[in-house]
Amino acid sequence: MPDKNPSYQKLIQEIKQCQKCPLKKTCHLIVPGEGNIDTQIMFIGEAPGAKEDKTGHPFVGAAGKFLEEMLETIQLKRKDVYIANIVKCRPPHNRDPFPEEIQACWPWLEKQIKIIQPLLIVTLGRHAMEKFLPGQKISQVHGKALRRTIPELGEQVFYTLYHPAAALYNGSLRQVLIKDFQRIPQVLKIIKKEIQKQKLQSSFSSQPPEQESLF
Numbered sequence: 534m535p536d537k538n539p540s541y542q543k544l545i546q547e548i549k550q551c552q553k554c555p556l557k558k559t560c561h562l563i564v565p566g567e568g569n570i571d572t573q574i575m576f577i578g579e580a581p582g583a584k585e586d587k588t589g590h591p592f593v594g595a596a597g598k599f600l601e602e603m604l605e606t607i608q609l610k611r612k613d614v615y616i617a618n619i620v621k622c623r624p625p626h627n628r629d630p631f632p633e634e635i636q637a638c639w640p641w642l643e644k645q646i647k648i649i650q651p652l653l654i655v656t657l658g659r660h661a662m663e664k665f666l667p668g669q670k671i672s673q674v675h676g677k678a679l680r681r682t683i684p685e686l687g688e689q690v691f692y693t694l695y696h697p698a699a700a701l702y703n704g705s706l707r708q709v710l711i712k713d714f715q716r717i718p719q720v721l722k723i724i725k726k727e728i729q730k731q732k733l734q735s736s737f738s739s740q741p742p743e744q745e746s747l748f
């Protein structure tokens with residue numbers, strides 16, 4: 534397998550010098566994302582908050598701690614997965630990122646996904662979900678794995694979760710998020726089974742393998 538690290542490091546340096554949208558002028562540090570680039574799971578949130586802006590690392594505040602706690606419940610640590618955001622600079626006063634900011638920042642995330650090639654992208658919150666699953670309602674698709682073809686990325690499996698920050702102080706949402714989180718290993722297992730099945734099918738047939746809908 535080719536070494537992803539040189540192209541990844543080059544990309545991170547490019548992101549850190551980005552000035553493509555006005556958010557660069559108001560943020561303190563660009564937060565490109567970090568973690569294991571050989572992971573099977575990539576978590577994608579909305580935007581850096583105050584603590585992330587100060588440190589340059591994603592999900593380091595209370596929501597990040599909650600995310601780490603949930604990772605531990607499925608026997609994973611932060612260093613086992615990759616964590617990034619839809620926009621890499623903190624919007625002033627934590628406002629929602631504007632569509633043009635999301636658009637300007639998208640090529641960075643696209644390149645990160647292309648290098649990492651995760652089996653599963655877990656979106657955290659509505660904004661991350663909307664980027665990949667436009668027109669969906671988070672209340673309807675949370676806890677479900679959906680396969681979608683993204684023009685720049687090809688076919689990819691997405692799993693939608695509520696944002697840990699939204700669930701942190703909301704008891705019922707918190708329980709829903711924890712329950713959805715527990716399904717991640719099962720979702721990964723099904724994806725791997727499907728890949729095996731497709732490999733087997735394609736080794737016996739010159740026809741492209743049939744695409745099953747996920748779950």
Ligand code: SF4
Pocket residue numbers: 548551552553554555556557563620621622634637638641
């Ligand atoms: S938010 Fe993204 S596009 Fe805008 S300046 Fe920061 S890195 Fe560049």
